[in-house]
Amino acid sequence: MTSRNRRMTRAAALLAAGALTIGLAACSTGSSDPESSLADAGVEGVDDGTTLTLWTRAPLEKQANLLVDAYNESHENQVELTVVPNDDYVAKVGAAAGSNGLPDLFAADIVYVPNWVKQGLFQDITANIDGFDFKDDINKGHLSAGTLDDKEYVLPFVLDLSMLFWNKDLATEAGLDAEAGPANLEEFAEWAKAIQGLNKPDTYGTATGLNCGGCLVFTWFPSSWADGQEVLSDDGTESLLASDTSKEIYSTWKDLWDSGAVLPSSKDEAGPTWTAAFTEGKVGIMPYPATLLSSTPFDVGVSGLVGPEGGASTFVGGDGIGVSKDSKKAAQAWNFLSWMMSEDAQVGVLAKDNDVVSRSDLADNEYSQKDPRLITINEVAGQGDTPVAINFQQAFNAPNSPWLTMVRNAVLGDADSIDADNDEITAVLSQ
Amino acid sequence: MTATLPAAASAPQRSGSRPSRPARTRRGRRNALTGWLFALPTALFVLLLFGLPLALVLQMSASDWPLLGGNQGFNLPQNYVDAIDNRFFLDSVWFTLKYTVLTTVILLALSLGLAMLVQESTRWKGLLRTSFLVPSALGLASASLLFYVIYSPIAGPFAGLMKAWGFTFLGTPDGALWSTIFLIVWRYAGFYMLLMLVGLQGIPDDVYEAARIDGASRWQTFRSVTIPLLRPTLALTTVLCVTGSLLAFEQFYILTKGGPDNSTITVVQLIYGIAFQGQNDLGVAGALSVIVLLALVVINIAQIRAFGKKAED
Numbered sequence: 001m002t003s004r005n006r007r008m009t010r011a012a013a014l015l016a017a018g019a020l021t022i023g024l025a026a027c028s029t030g031s032s033d034p035e036s037s038l039a040d041a042g043v044e045g046v047d048d049g050t051t052l053t054l055w056t057r058a059p060l061e062k063q064a065n066l067l068v069d070a071y072n073e074s075h076e077n078q079v080e081l082t083v084v085p086n087d088d089y090v091a092k093v094g095a096a097a098g099s100n101g102l103p104d105l106f107a108a109d110i111v112y113v114p115n116w117v118k119q120g121l122f123q124d125i126t127a128n129i130d131g132f133d134f135k136d137d138i139n140k141g142h143l144s145a146g147t148l149d150d151k152e153y154v155l156p157f158v159l160d161l162s163m164l165f166w167n168k169d170l171a172t173e174a175g176l177d178a179e180a181g182p183a184n185l186e187e188f189a190e191w192a193k194a195i196q197g198l199n200k201p202d203t204y205g206t207a208t209g210l211n212c213g214g215c216l217v218f219t220w221f222p223s224s225w226a227d228g229q230e231v232l233s234d235d236g237t238e239s240l241l242a243s244d245t246s247k248e249i250y251s252t253w254k255d256l257w258d259s260g261a262v263l264p265s266s267k268d269e270a271g272p273t274w275t276a277a278f279t280e281g282k283v284g285i286m287p288y289p290a291t292l293l294s295s296t297p298f299d300v301g302v303s304g305l306v307g308p309e310g311g312a313s314t315f316v317g318g319d320g321i322g323v324s325k326d327s328k329k330a331a332q333a334w335n336f337l338s339w340m341m342s343e344d345a346q347v348g349v350l351a352k353d354n355d356v357v358s359r360s361d362l363a364d365n366e367y368s369q370k371d372p373r374l375i376t377i378n379e380v381a382g383q384g385d386t387p388v389a390i391n392f393q394q395a396f397n398a399p400n401s402p403w404l405t406m407v408r409n410a411v412l413g414d415a416d417s418i419d420a421d422n423d424e425i426t427a428v429l430s431q
Numbered sequence: 432m433t434a435t436l437p438a439a440a441s442a443p444q445r446s447g448s449r450p451s452r453p454a455r456t457r458r459g460r461r462n463a464l465t466g467w468l469f470a471l472p473t474a475l476f477v478l479l480l481f482g483l484p485l486a487l488v489l490q491m492s493a494s495d496w497p498l499l500g501g502n503q504g505f506n507l508p509q510n511y512v513d514a515i516d517n518r519f520f521l522d523s524v525w526f527t528l529k530y531t532v533l534t535t536v537i538l539l540a541l542s543l544g545l546a547m548l549v550q551e552s553t554r555w556k557g558l559l560r561t562s563f564l565v566p567s568a569l570g571l572a573s574a575s576l577l578f579y580v581i582y583s584p585i586a587g588p589f590a591g592l593m594k595a596w597g598f599t600f601l602g603t604p605d606g607a608l609w610s611t612i613f614l615i616v617w618r619y620a621g622f623y624m625l626l627m628l629v630g631l632q633g634i635p636d637d638v639y640e641a642a643r644i645d646g647a648s649r650w651q652t653f654r655s656v657t658i659p660l661l662r663p664t665l666a667l668t669t670v671l672c673v674t675g676s677l678l679a680f681e682q683f684y685i686l687t688k689g690g691p692d693n694s695t696i697t698v699v700q701l702i703y704g705i706a707f708q709g710q711n712d713l714g715v716a717g718a719l720s721v722i723v724l725l726a727l728v729v730i731n732i733a734q735i736r737a738f739g740k741k742a743e744d
Contacts, residue, residue, distance in 0.1 A: 087708075090498075090707055090708065090711065091498075091706075091707035091708075093499070094498035094499050094707060094711060097498075097499050097501075098498070098499075098501055115499070116499060119497065119499035119500045120500070121499060211688075211690050211691065264584065264594070264599075265584045265585050265599075267599075267602060267691075268584070268599060268601055268602050268690070268691060270688050270690065273585060276585065277585070393708070393709050393711070394709030394710050394711075397709070398704065398708045398709030398710075399688045399689050399690065399704070399708060400519060400689050400693045400696060400704060400709075401709065405692070405693070408691075408692055
């Protein structure tokens with residue numbers, strides 16, 4: 001019996017030792033790869049057949065796929081794309097950042113970029129960006145969101161602009177000038193009511209996502225900007241969303257909601273299907289993401305988002321992309337970024353797909369010339385804005401954000417707590 | 432390993448025949464070693480999968496630990512203060528308790544009823560048992576997604592009805608709560624029925640026969656025979672159901688996301704929200720987790736005591 005026990009102990013010890021050896025071996029193979037840094041990347045980066053990893057979130061899947069496929073076809077390096085559901089993206093990146101397991105490249109919702117840059121998730125690419133001779137033409141909103149202490153960390157991956165879209169057939173049917181579009185917020189409300197007035201089954205004047213903080217930020221902030229009214233203080237710690245302009249925006253939507261011109265499911269819409277009804281032709285006019293222009297099957301009119309006094313603006317959203325702090329193949333990763341900013345990618349991939357280019361010198365290209373709506377979108381992009389705040393997610397995008405509370409009180413409720421709710425937003429922003 | 436079993440099992444018998452003292456202790460020590468070896472795999476699992484994560488959560492709850500920034504050092508009472516000061520803390524505790532009480536009462540009453548129905552019926556027993564149990568084969572997240580579509584005012588089968596009657600399942604706080612409870616009852620009734628059924632079958636027939644001879648009515652039999660003899664099963668199901676409901680997450684995460692108007696935030700959802708959706712503060716989330724853990728320990732001790740005491744009466 002004793003010898004049997006001893007044999008067992010010995011076997012267990014052997015097993016443990018074996019497991020350790022395998023573990024160690026795994027570690028050593030991991031670190032024996034040659035490392036490359038951004039310093040030796042140059043303008044072009046290195047294209048030597050390395051496999052790179054890239055993460056992005058689901059709403060930009062189509063553009064990401066197009067870019068990655070085109071890159072893989074024309075380069076030695078191969079990019080492996082991972083698409084993560086929108087709601088899980090922050091958690092996944094957070095977990096990876098904590099365990100030093102970030103992919104070589106990852107995109108981030110541009111409103112989270114200031115915070116993620118501050119947390120040190122991206123590598124400094126200032127010197128590499130300075131190598132571009134078109135540096136001044138890169139979208140300013142995205143670049144400044146990814147700039148901390150005069151160092152740049154992020155390039156625009158895909159631009160997503162909020163524009164006013166209308167269904168031309170429905171507008172014409174309601175006796176509206178489908179080519180011109182509404183000139184201010186009041187006319188926008190009139191349009192929505194006129195299309196609602198057609199009394200077509202299953203067809204509504206307008207729609208939005210009243211339980212989706214991100215959608216509301218994306219579609220309502222520009223109406224303030226169009227009137228020259230800021231929504232956040234410069235340092236992003238104070239909310240200016242109780243201004244007269246903002247209150248007028250809320251009351252316009254409250255009026256539309258009360259008169260039944262808003263798609264009823266908008267009330268509980270938390271994001272996943274906020275654009276679906278328009279795409280199906282059941283909604284007349286709504287603020288809508290420009291990235292969906294290419295997948296809208298019928299004829300739509302497009303303009304910038306209007307304010308109470310007119311004007312036009314847009315939310316320059318979408319995703320920024322950078323080289324992660326954990327990347328051991330930074331020079332190769334830069335090769336992808338460098339190609340992504342080139343005319344080949346911007347025009348040959350993005351513009352060809354009716355997407356917005358992130359370089360203003362390429363805004364007028366062979367594809368946009370065919371479609372005047374693209375010229376409109378590219379022009380408004382220059383007048384748009386990207387809000388910068390460290391606590392943006394908690395204040396606006398989170399499912400229980402004070403911004404959602406405010407909008408729901410102002411539009412679905414009796415609208416008497418806007419000032420108090422705005423203080424709550426400021427309290428979160430200034431934490 | 433198998434070879435040592437009979438030897439270990441026969442040891443006590445031999446020790447009965449008065450062996451010399453030193454031999455007995457040596458054998459005892461050897462037995463103890465074998466015992467430890469048998470317990471080792473479980474102990475390792477508990478240590479790796481429970482002990483270490485628990486230690487990590489305790490460390491998080493005592494540290495300033497942003498999700499993206501990693502451990503930034505000691506931050507002890509502040510995390511707990513922040514957790515309790517959170518503007519949804521009291522709301523979420525209250526909602527979780529309300530949900531737990533409602534779910535437990537409905538689920539246990541219904542599953543006991545179903546179990547008795549299945550036991551009484553002779554003809555349809557197999558069919559009934561299967562049909563109640565089938566939903567349990569579905570994961571909770573998949574079941575929630577299924578109901579998300581069923582409740583959807585756009586894509587669901589009741590979309591037309593909802594439009595005609597002007598209501599939505601998930602549109603009002605009460606609607607969202609009851610719609611979720613319905614999902615949970617649908618999903619778990621079969622599972623608890625099975626537990627109840629096992630308990631019912633453990634009650635010997637002669638007790639019922641004695642009750643019948645004494646002329647007890649059905650209700651009297653149920654109250655004075657079935658319920659007291661079912662107490663261990665009731666204790667088990669209550670503890671399971673209460674603990675499960677207090678930790679409710681998936682169903683609300685998928686169906687309501689805490690809405691409408693933050694009316695359906697459970698404590699675990701609040702923890703998830705603080706950690707991953709907005710504040711991104713693992714320290715405060717860890718502190719809240721520790722508070723929930725302590726509350727669960729207290730609640731479960733209270734439940735086990737309560738059921739134990741009654742059994743002695």
